[in-house]
Amino acid sequence: xxNSEKQQYQQQQQNQQEELKSIxxxxxxxxxxxxQGIDLQQLTQKHVWNVGEKILxxxxxxxxxxxxxxxxxxxxxxxxxxxxxxxxxxxxxxxRLDRWVFDNEVKDPLDFNNQDPMNLSxxxxxxxxxxxxxxxxxxxxxxxxxxxxxxxxxxxxxxxNQEFYDSNPEIKELEKKHQETTKVRNIEKIFFGDYEINTWxxxxxxxxxxxxxxxxxxxxxxxxMRKQKTIIQxxxxxxxxxxxxxxxxxxxxxxxxxxxxxxxxxxDDKQNLTSISIYQVDGVESKLYCQNLCLLAKxxxxxxTLYFDVSPFLFYVMTEDTKEESHIVGYFSKEKxxxxxxxxxxxxVLPPYQRRGYGKFLIGLSYQLSMNEGRIxxxxxxxxxxxxxSYKSFWTDTLLEALLQVKGSISIKELSEFTYIxxxxxxxxxxxxNLVRYWKxxxxxxxxxxxxxxxxxxxxxxxxxKNPRKPVxxxxxxxxx
Numbered sequence: 025x026x027n028s029e030k031q032q033y034q035q036q037q038q039n040q041q042e043e044l045k046s047i048x049x050x051x052x053x054x055x056x057x058x059x060q061g062i063d064l065q066q067l068t069q070k071h072v073w074n075v076g077e078k079i080l081x082x083x084x085x086x087x088x089x090x091x092x093x094x095x096x097x098x099x100x101x102x103x104x105x106x107x108x109x110x111x112x113x114x115x116x117x118x119x120r121l122d123r124w125v126f127d128n129e130v131k132d133p134l135d136f137n138n139q140d141p142m143n144l145s146x147x148x149x150x151x152x153x154x155x156x157x158x159x160x161x162x163x164x165x166x167x168x169x170x171x172x173x174x175x176x177x178x179x180x181x182x183x184x185n186q187e188f189y190d191s192n193p194e195i196k197e198l199e200k201k202h203q204e205t206t207k208v209r210n211i212e213k214i215f216f217g218d219y220e221i222n223t224w225x226x227x228x229x230x231x232x233x234x235x236x237x238x239x240x241x242x243x244x245x246x247x248x249m250r251k252q253k254t255i256i257q258x259x260x261x262x263x264x265x266x267x268x269x270x271x272x273x274x275x276x277x278x279x280x281x282x283x284x285x286x287x288x289x290x291x292d293d294k295q296n297l298t299s300i301s302i303y304q305v306d307g308v309e310s311k312l313y314c315q316n317l318c319l320l321a322k323x324x325x326x327x328x329t330l331y332f333d334v335s336p337f338l339f340y341v342m343t344e345d346t347k348e349e350s351h352i353v354g355y356f357s358k359e360k361x362x363x364x365x366x367x368x369x370x371x372x373v374l375p376p377y378q379r380r381g382y383g384k385f386l387i388g389l390s391y392q393l394s395m396n397e398g399r400i401x402x403x404x405x406x407x408x409x410x411x412x413x414s415y416k417s418f419w420t421d422t423l424l425e426a427l428l429q430v431k432g433s434i435s436i437k438e439l440s441e442f443t444y445i446x447x448x449x450x451x452x453x454x455x456x457x458n459l460v461r462y463w464k465x466x467x468x469x470x471x472x473x474x475x476x477x478x479x480x481x482x483x484x485x486x487x488x489x490k491n492p493r494k495p496v497x498x499x500x501x502x503x504x505x
Contacts, residue, residue: 037358071132073110080131081112083121091115111208118409120224210234215255217243217351219376221436225324229298231282243352246316266350267314268340269305273389274345299345302389304321307334314339317355321372328370337369342386344377353377356386365446367394367401372410382415384421395444402446419445419453421484425476427459431474436460436467453477 073079074093078467091113110130113122148251209232213222233239233248240255241248244264249255306313322328337357338352343350354373359366368390373382386405394401403415427434436454440447450468455459461470 030469057255072108073130078133079110079112080133081114081125081129083114093386113207119207119209149223152313156293181284206326211239212237214238214323215240215252215319216374219374221375223323225323225326227319241320244349246320248316248319260462266301267303267343267346267352269303269339269341272300272304272340273302275300275301292475300385301345301350302341303341303350305339305341307337309340311335317341321355321370324375325370325372325408327406329370340386340389342382353382354386356390358390362397364400364404365399366404367391367399369405371414383410384418387414387418388437391444399441400444400446402449415449415457416453418448420457421481423450423453427469427472428474431472434469436469439469468492 049347051118075092077092079092088431108127109124111118111122111124112130117366119343144324208226209223210226211229213220213225215238229239229248233250236250239248240252242258243263244266245262245268247258247262249258305314311334314337315332317339318328318332318334336359338360338415339355339357341355342353344353345351352374354371354377356371357369358367360390368387371383371386371390373386380458388477390403392400403411406417422443422445423439430442434442436447439445440450442448451460454469459469459471463470
């Protein structure tokens with residue numbers, strides 16, 4: 025089924041790109057442009073590193089161990105100099121830090137026998153466990169630090185991604201193949217609307233586009249192109265100014281401000297008067313659009329596997345709106361027929377719009393849809409590192425607000441029915457805050473302190489006040505269907 029979907033998708037893409045190809049030039053293949061403006065004398069290779077070898081590279085003014093994932097060489101240079109580039113992965117770090125480096129940017133670990141220039145603990149502390157960092161931030165806001173016993177209980181409830189794969193042999197094998205296929209990022213950056221965005225991960229665009237280091241993507245129809253002149257001409261013909269779906273949510277209050285603003289308003293005022301909308305897009309009705317959305321999302325999601333078979337899914341696309349256009353911020357997808365009580369399959373917010381509360385906005389919408397159906401749900405596992413942070417923040421704020429309303433006198437099951445958050449997620453979140461303990465065969469809420477929780481929210485408000493673009497506070501109120 026997936027192969028047929030892929031073939032159909034490729035045929036659609038071929039038909040879609042015929043007009044675009046007619047005005048594109050073939051990409052230059054000369055290696056000389058790669059090294060333009062670079063001192064070739066400094067790049068003359070001293071040693072050829074093989075794939076899998078451990079070497080040292082600089083990151084944030086420190087040298088760290090890295091693994092060679094792929095190498096390339098160019099001999100199209102004066103005096104037939106052989107210049108090597110290596111695609112490297114930093115140990116204990118996320119793949120979005122992977123990059124290409126030249127010979128003169130790497131060092132042999134043997135050169136540092138008598139000294140230790142590597143501050144590995146500093147790097148690992150920032151990249152190992154985002155859950156741990158998140159819980160520490162809540163401890164700093166006044167809540168008690170998590171004990172080792174509580175941490176062990178939390179790990180039992182919410183296993184790590186590696187434990188998840190170990191307990192599912194078939195998924196583990198698929199993950200291994202996925203890692204091998206996607207270990208080298210194919211597209212370095214995209215031009216999307218007014219933004220030039222560095223990509224994070226591999227995405228399976230068609231070969232003639234996936235081999236380009238830069239792609240130009242229309243922010244309205246999501247068609248992708250190889251040349252800047254192609255996207256310029258496409259913008260004059262594109263008929264879309266918003267996602268190809270049904271509007272189900274809109275921030276009407278901000279929309280009214282747009283309608284009342286004067287023509288002489290400053291650019292800053294217009295930026296602060298951004299409205300928010302949500303469009304529901306059906307994978308059957310807008311198949312090509314949803315497939316292109318998935319390819320775009322894969323550039324910023326490591327474990328996303330849905331590319332072509334989009335028919336069983338609904339996509340909820342968030343936009344920032346001006347008077348005439350709706351600009352894509354992010355989206356989440358969910359199955360039309362929920363299985364295993366999952367209310368979210370995939371979530372992505374584009375890098376220029378991150379740290380504004382949009383991730384929690386989308387998570388809140390997924391739970392509102394679950395409430396409308398009367399189902400207690402959770403997100404599909406495993407979660408990405410940034411997904412864990414967003415969900416931890418959403419669960420924490422939602423649960424603490426609920427506890428404040430009932431003054432803590434509530435069981436975990438009742439709290440689940442009140443918030444529509446699964447019991448397992450509640451135990452995991454409250455355990456990290458040291459607000460629950462295992463007693464007489466069950467988990468009970470304990471250490472409830474109204475003052476500390478109020479201080480927690482007060483500190484968050486103070487932090488948000490310093491942000492020039494305040495995070496969105498979302499209370500779902502869907503439009504009438």
